Amino acid sequence: MPPLSNVQQRDIDSVFHPYTPLHKLSETGTLVIDHGKGVFIYDTQGNEYIEGMSGLWCAGLGFGDEELIDAATEQLRALPYYHLFAARGTEPAIELAEKLKELAPVPISKVFYTSSGSEANDTQVKLAWYYNNALGRPEKKKIISRQKAYHGVTIMAASLTGLGPNHKGFDLPVDGVLHAECPHFYRNGLEGETEEEFTARMANSLRALIEREGPETIAAMIAEPVMGAGGVIVPPKGYFPAIKPILDEHDIMLIDDEVINGFCRTGNWWGAETHDMVPTTMSVAKQLTSAYAPLGAVMVPDDIYQAFVDYTSRLGTFGHGFTYGGHPLGCALGVKAIEIYQKRDILSHVRALAPLFERRLTGLTEHPLVGEARFSGLVGGLELVADKATKRAFDPSHGVGAKVSSLIEKRGAILRPLGDTIAMCPPMIIKEDELNALFDRLEGALDEAEGWVE
Numbered sequence: 001m002p003p004l005s006n007v008q009q010r011d012i013d014s015v016f017h018p019y020t021p022l023h024k025l026s027e028t029g030t031l032v033i034d035h036g037k038g039v040f041i042y043d044t045q046g047n048e049y050i051e052g053m054s055g056l057w058c059a060g061l062g063f064g065d066e067e068l069i070d071a072a073t074e075q076l077r078a079l080p081y082y083h084l085f086a087a088r089g090t091e092p093a094i095e096l097a098e099k100l101k102e103l104a105p106v107p108i109s110k111v112f113y114t115s116s117g118s119e120a121n122d123t124q125v126k127l128a129w130y131y132n133n134a135l136g137r138p139e140k141k142k143i144i145s146r147q148k149a150y151h152g153v154t155i156m157a158a159s160l161t162g163l164g165p166n167h168k169g170f171d172l173p174v175d176g177v178l179h180a181e182c183p184h185f186y187r188n189g190l191e192g193e194t195e196e197e198f199t200a201r202m203a204n205s206l207r208a209l210i211e212r213e214g215p216e217t218i219a220a221m222i223a224e225p226v227m228g229a230g231g232v233i234v235p236p237k238g239y240f241p242a243i244k245p246i247l248d249e250h251d252i253m254l255i256d257d258e259v260i261n262g263f264c265r266t267g268n269w270w271g272a273e274t275h276d277m278v279p280t281t282m283s284v285a286k287q288l289t290s291a292y293a294p295l296g297a298v299m300v301p302d303d304i305y306q307a308f309v310d311y312t313s314r315l316g317t318f319g320h321g322f323t324y325g326g327h328p329l330g331c332a333l334g335v336k337a338i339e340i341y342q343k344r345d346i347l348s349h350v351r352a353l354a355p356l357f358e359r360r361l362t363g364l365t366e367h368p369l370v371g372e373a374r375f376s377g378l379v380g381g382l383e384l385v386a387d388k389a390t391k392r393a394f395d396p397s398h399g400v401g402a403k404v405s406s407l408i409e410k411r412g413a414i415l416r417p418l419g420d421t422i423a424m425c426p427p428m429i430i431k432e433d434e435l436n437a438l439f440d441r442l443e444g445a446l447d448e449a450e451g452w453v454e
């Protein structure tokens with residue numbers, strides 16, 4: 001490894017990096033990013049990279065968008081901060097809530113703001129508890145999530161997350177969280193089982209879980225339409241239509257985590273539309289502002305909101321809220337991002353590029369290292385395997401995904417290893433030639449890796 005640059009040394013001397021093998025930092029150094037434009041970012045050495053992950057699945061409009069920058073500046077000048085506690089309001093918070101209601105795939109009555117996706121999902125659980133207390137059902141509190149789900153990192157959101165590294169060492173998950181089976185057909189389908197049979201088995205297994213635990217103890221199920229950080233897992237055919245009646249039968253809400261899926265990513269405004277999910281409530285963040293400022297939100301229907309109104313009339317006030325929830329900067333950027341998605345017709349652009357994305361991604365399944373290609377709109381994942389015929393995975397300690405992603409980085413592109421799945425989630429403004437260049441760099445890295453991966 002070359003010696004660390006001055007800025008890298010300062011970085012590791014002072015910054016506590018999230019989601020990082022901390023013990024390797026002095027060997028690997030860090031990639032310090034200086035600026036970005038369009039789909040490109042530039043490090044402090046001046047190297048250019050195609051940002052094939054939109055940062056963390058969030059900068060959907062890419063970097064340096066002048067309209068967003070102007071909207072932010074204008075808002076900071078007018079009102080850099082105000083809150084929504086104690087019946088205060090701001091124009092950007094109102095306008096954004098109106099827009100979200102208009103766009104929602106199911107009738108939504110109110111929008112509760114947070115600063116992040118984790119806070120949105122944490123809020124969802126508190127709301128589900130509050131709702132059942134309001135209805136006099138204090139025992140109906142457990143939340144079903146799924147293995148490999150990702151819902152964030154606060155104590156409750158990390159508990160909902162179904163990934164080992166988010167639990168191990170943190171004394172998580174907390175009680176009252178149940179993890180249903182992961183509906184990943186390639187990995188969890190049985191020998192000779194069809195996709196439809198797999199879906200039916202997943203639904204039966206969910207029903208069995210509910211009956212085992214007692215439906216009267218379960219408040220809600222939370223699900224991402226396409227599971228993102230768990231490996232870009234696209235639901236098997238008919239999955240949500242198969243599980244929804246089971247939830248309805250037992251009066252269990254379906255919380256739709258749209259934090260990655262939302263805002264055109266899967267080729268519709270919402271992942272729920274692409275994957276036939278009919279949610280009760282929704283969580284949004286990330287592309288809500290195209291990541292130009294932190295913001296999340298929970299969207300609730302009227303019957304649930306009315307139960308809160310009734311309950312607070314008995315308790316005195318609704319005792320939940322974040323200092324920065326509905327920050328005017330975030331809300332102004334949310335309003336502007338949605339306006340841009342609409343006026344630049346980002347949805348049509350995603351739909352137009354999706355066949356190329358699919359073709360290039362599925363083309364890579366010919367590669368000896370690739371077991372499965374998964375995609376929905378402009379989000380995808382490539383699962384690397386040691387043996388294609390048997391689907392045998394690499395030994396996780398070999399860190400194959402991480403090694404391949406560092407080869408991709410050397411070729412001037414950023415993609416994210418999720419274990420041995422290489423995730424792709426380029427800014428939705430990406431042009432055809434840029435998307436082809438991103439795939440060429442990925443392909444080159446896979447060819448190089450083939451020589452030494454064991």
Ligand code: PLP
Pocket residue numbers: 056115116117118119121150151152153224228229257258259260285286
């Ligand atoms: N939900 C999903 C589906 C996510 O992918 C993420 C983050 O990646 C979160 C929630 C948590 O969002 P945040 O990191 O903003 O807390």
